Amino acid sequence: MLGYILRRLFIAVPVLFGVTVINFIIMKMAPGNPVDMLVSPKLPEAARQAKMAELGLDDSAVSQYISWMKNLLFHGDLGYSMITFQPVTDMIMDRLGPTILIMGTSLILGLFIAIPIGILSATKQYTKLDYFFVTGSFLGISIPNFFLSLVLVYVFAIQLNWLPSSGMKDIGTTGSVWTVLLHMVLPVIVLVANVAGRNIRYVRSSMLEILGQDYLRTARAKGLKESRVVNKHAMRNALIPIVTIIGLEIPILFGGAVVIEQIFSWPGIGQLTLSSIMSRDYSTIMGLNLVAAFVVIAANILTDIVYAIVDPRIRKSYLGASKR
Amino acid sequence: MSLFKRYFNKKAYDAEKTVIWSEELPAPSKGLFLKRFKKHKLALFGFWFLVAVAICAIFAPLLAPYEQNEMSAQFSAAPSMEHWLGTDQVGRDVLSRLIYAARVSLMVGLFSIAIAAVIGTVLGLLAGYFGGIIDGIIMRITDVFMSFPYIIFILVVASIVGPGLTNIIIILGVLGWPSIARLVRGNVLALKQSDYVKASVALGYSTPRILFKHILPNTVAPILIYATSGVAGAILDEAALSFLGLGVQPPDASWGNMLSSAQSISILTDLPWLWIPAGLMILFTVLSVNYIGDALRDALDPRNTK
Amino acid sequence: MNKPLLVLANVKTYYPVKTGFMNLKTDYIKAVDDVSFELMAGETLGLVGESGCGKSTLGRTIIGLEPLTEGRILFNGNELNFKTERVSLSKQIQIVFQDPYSSLNPRQTVGKLLAEPLHVHKIVAKNEVETEVERLLELVGLPKTAKERYPHEFSGGQRQRIGIARALALRPKLIICDEPVSALDVSIQAQIMNLFKQLQQELGLTYLFIAHGLGAVKYISDRIAVMYAGKIVEIGSAEQIFTNPQHDYTKKLLNAYPVPDPRKRSIVVQQGQNDA
Numbered sequence A: 001m002l003g004y005i006l007r008r009l010f011i012a013v014p015v016l017f018g019v020t021v022i023n024f025i026i027m028k029m030a031p032g033n034p035v036d037m038l039v040s041p042k043l044p045e046a047a048r049q050a051k052m053a054e055l056g057l058d059d060s061a062v063s064q065y066i067s068w069m070k071n072l073l074f075h076g077d078l079g080y081s082m083i084t085f086q087p088v089t090d091m092i093m094d095r096l097g098p099t100i101l102i103m104g105t106s107l108i109l110g111l112f113i114a115i116p117i118g119i120l121s122a123t124k125q126y127t128k129l130d131y132f133f134v135t136g137s138f139l140g141i142s143i144p145n146f147f148l149s150l151v152l153v154y155v156f157a158i159q160l161n162w163l164p165s166s167g168m169k170d171i172g173t174t175g176s177v178w179t180v181l182l183h184m185v186l187p188v189i190v191l192v193a194n195v196a197g198r199n200i201r202y203v204r205s206s207m208l209e210i211l212g213q214d215y216l217r218t219a220r221a222k223g224l225k226e227s228r229v230v231n232k233h234a235m236r237n238a239l240i241p242i243v244t245i246i247g248l249e250i251p252i253l254f255g256g257a258v259v260i261e262q263i264f265s266w267p268g269i270g271q272l273t274l275s276s277i278m279s280r281d282y283s284t285i286m287g288l289n290l291v292a293a294f295v296v297i298a299a300n301i302l303t304d305i306v307y308a309i310v311d312p313r314i315r316k317s318y319l320g321a322s323k324r
Numbered sequence B: 001m002s003l004f005k006r007y008f009n010k011k012a013y014d015a016e017k018t019v020i021w022s023e024e025l026p027a028p029s030k031g032l033f034l035k036r037f038k039k040h041k042l043a044l045f046g047f048w049f050l051v052a053v054a055i056c057a058i059f060a061p062l063l064a065p066y067e068q069n070e071m072s073a074q075f076s077a078a079p080s081m082e083h084w085l086g087t088d089q090v091g092r093d094v095l096s097r098l099i100y101a102a103r104v105s106l107m108v109g110l111f112s113i114a115i116a117a118v119i120g121t122v123l124g125l126l127a128g129y130f131g132g133i134i135d136g137i138i139m140r141i142t143d144v145f146m147s148f149p150y151i152i153f154i155l156v157v158a159s160i161v162g163p164g165l166t167n168i169i170i171i172l173g174v175l176g177w178p179s180i181a182r183l184v185r186g187n188v189l190a191l192k193q194s195d196y197v198k199a200s201v202a203l204g205y206s207t208p209r210i211l212f213k214h215i216l217p218n219t220v221a222p223i224l225i226y227a228t229s230g231v232a233g234a235i236l237d238e239a240a241l242s243f244l245g246l247g248v249q250p251p252d253a254s255w256g257n258m259l260s261s262a263q264s265i266s267i268l269t270d271l272p273w274l275w276i277p278a279g280l281m282i283l284f285t286v287l288s289v290n291y292i293g294d295a296l297r298d299a300l301d302p303r304n305t306k
Numbered sequence C: 001m002n003k004p005l006l007v008l009a010n011v012k013t014y015y016p017v018k019t020g021f022m023n024l025k026t027d028y029i030k031a032v033d034d035v036s037f038e039l040m041a042g043e044t045l046g047l048v049g050e051s052g053c054g055k056s057t058l059g060r061t062i063i064g065l066e067p068l069t070e071g072r073i074l075f076n077g078n079e080l081n082f083k084t085e086r087v088s089l090s091k092q093i094q095i096v097f098q099d100p101y102s103s104l105n106p107r108q109t110v111g112k113l114l115a116e117p118l119h120v121h122k123i124v125a126k127n128e129v130e131t132e133v134e135r136l137l138e139l140v141g142l143p144k145t146a147k148e149r150y151p152h153e154f155s156g157g158q159r160q161r162i163g164i165a166r167a168l169a170l171r172p173k174l175i176i177c178d179e180p181v182s183a184l185d186v187s188i189q190a191q192i193m194n195l196f197k198q199l200q201q202e203l204g205l206t207y208l209f210i211a212h213g214l215g216a217v218k219y220i221s222d223r224i225a226v227m228y229a230g231k232i233v234e235i236g237s238a239e240q241i242f243t244n245p246q247h248d249y250t251k252k253l254l255n256a257y258p259v260p261d262p263r264k265r266s267i268v269v270q271q272g273q274n275d276a
Helices: A002-029 A034-038 A045-054 A061-075 A088-123 A128-142 A145-159 A177-211 A214-221 A226-264 A269-278 A282-310 A312-321 B003-008 B010-014 B032-038 B041-058 B094-130 B132-147 B150-161 B165-175 B177-192 B195-202 B207-218 B220-243 B255-263 B265-270 B272-300 C055-062 C082-089 C110-120 C126-139 C144-148 C156-169 C186-203 C214-218 C238-243 C248-256
Strands: C004-019 C025-040 C044-048 C070-075 C093-096 C174-178 C206-211 C223-228 C231-237
Touching: A002 A061, A002 A282, A002 B132, A002 B150, A088 A128, A088 A177, A088 A226, A088 A269, A088 A282, A128 A177, A128 B272, A145 A177, A145 A226, A145 B220, A145 B255, A145 B265, A145 B272, A177 A226, A214 A226, A226 A269, A226 A282, A226 B150, A269 A282, A269 B150, A282 B132, A282 B150, B032 B041, B032 B272, B041 B094, B041 B272, B094 B132, B094 B165, B094 B177, B094 B207, B094 B220, B094 B255, B094 B272, B132 B177, B150 B165, B150 B220, B165 B177, B165 B220, B177 B207, B177 B220, B195 B207, B195 C093, B207 B220, B220 B255, B220 B272, B255 B265, B255 B272, B265 B272, C004 C055, C004 C206, C025 C055, C025 C070, C025 C206, C025 C231, C044 C055, C044 C214, C055 C093, C055 C174, C055 C206, C093 C156, C110 C126, C110 C144, C110 C156, C126 C144, C126 C156, C156 C186, C186 C206, C206 C214, C214 C223, C214 C238, C214 C248, C223 C238, C223 C248, C231 C238, C231 C248
Parallel strands: C044 C206, C044 C223, C093 C174, C174 C206
Antiparallel strands: C004 C025, C004 C070, C223 C231
């Protein structure tokens, strides 16, 4: 097991390295120069060059990459924003909390809704209830999240005026837990609709597959009550593949956060990403990409390891796979 | 006349028959796919909806009451007999823009997935069949690509190469291949172990023949199923990009950029005909594609014999 | 019958298994471990043993589907080299698989499936492919109408006939029969065995006939080899194996072979004697 974990971590190193390289290449391919955004176009060429040198932009791409990597590896430093001149690490850290707050809440709520409904839907396959849930799940995956956001704002914030539609707290206040919660409601509903929509059908089909297995037929043949068959025998095995959901959901949620945070002015990573992209703030974008990729890779590794612990067959097939 | 002679001497072929005949052939079974697909009522409905959208897209100049950028004297007018879905802030007919925008969504959906499927299939085939170093390199690249959150990656690239329909199609296509490559690779690995591929090796077939005539046709079903959900995803991604202002740029109409103006509270509140129809079109189109994908999954499942 | 068609000398097929910390250590699974025998032209050698003993691996090594780790395989006196001579060797050696469900490409009609090797290796002229396919179908007892059908439309026995026809398309001298009847119903098994026997008599084929138990090969084999844990423990004429087995494992296999009257069982193995 330890060997497996180490190997999994070992594989992640070149992947992370590849992420930084691709990241850097993309940034270098970008047209336009951040300096042009910072300085007045009337500035003499010499002053412009001086500004470039100050920001390290006149070095070769390779040496820029090496110095960027050095700072990252030895100081945990992602450089300075070319727009706000704040350290990128600090900017990201400031924004990480709000994003984790809505992402985490949505993931947990979404799974709390999807798992029981998926299981119920599978045990009542082809009933009206099943059709209702499956249709709901299709709606959840098909509705563009920005459209759902606009509809919710239109109904609950504008027409009914029940909930705030923008920011994390009311302007000019420090923001009590209650107001933050109120501000969270709409963005979280949108993300939960997506998470639940994607996963109801996943849980349902995973459960259906298990329900058709021979050992459950045996359990029924033994005369066990259907409820016991489902709760004791099927559920445990159906929940194993569900572990992988978390690893799959995190990158999708990260992406969703960009749109949602933009609409609801939620002060998180997504909003920072979009504003950095708009202002061509390369160093911030690179830092954000790296952090996002790191989170995704970490989530994947964690999922794989948990999966291997939970499911003894994976451990075996992993051993089997290395035979050749 | 012995079988041996008949085998090598075709003139004697129709001579007496001393063959151990097999039992009678079973009756042929046909049309199973259509029968299974038709069981999904919602998928059929989705299919006809998409046909309608496609007709709108193809014949947009004939069907749309106005040119997409034609401005009338009425600004922000509510729906009327003249303008069924009203007009926008500069007096353009919303219905006409909606019809023209169908072109964008369908083109993005189909072409970007076609690009992704070609790249993903070729790389997946190579990785799965040859294994070893080739597999290692391709799969590590796939890992790297899949480590970026998809939407953020697309946003970054879109901001760099610039907005526009062609660019969006290329970006979504070029960034969308990794999951298809993984899917194809997995299938190839399984098929490579199958006896019929081993039989092909034993029959002395060339590697390209085995790859493209024997392995590829048997991975088409899963690719098709995946591509269907990919079409839905691409339509949503384009809409999101255009909504954020990094996709199809005005004055060209796209359902996503039609919703974009609703980010302003006044338009959201006062001109609902501007954004609700566009949102519903995205929703129904994506829903239709997803229902079709679900029905395909069912109809193409080899385990399903009903 | 005096010149050996196939000679195996100290054939080994090993698979490396990575074990230990970070998979740095390499062990080997010895699937086929030092096997030698000769096969005469026109002869049938039955190869029996329990599942996992390496008999299928041996068959697949001979036809180049598994890598030869060590040793030599001679065909018609020439060393086999599948890397460079696959095309010409495919016309000499063919294989019939155990599972008639997975051994046929599900997306090819039977006609295409049989025409393909004829095209690829230009066995007959282009305009004669059609008649040759029909001839092959007749040879294995299938009607011409089978051409337009897909494999899933046939019964197991019929599919196995298609598999045999495909192996015959290239007019090989040696056919590796890799448990070709064990996936079939018993009544169909007999039909297919008869077909194999008839084809051999009339086409002068040589078989390496791999089977799970002795019962399946008794009827068709001239000689029988018994395999256990990657090695051949006994080889001899079919009669010799059945009447006077030498190795304990052979006796054990014989005891598993049902005889109509158990009291007439020729060999009685003492309890405990097998547990070598």
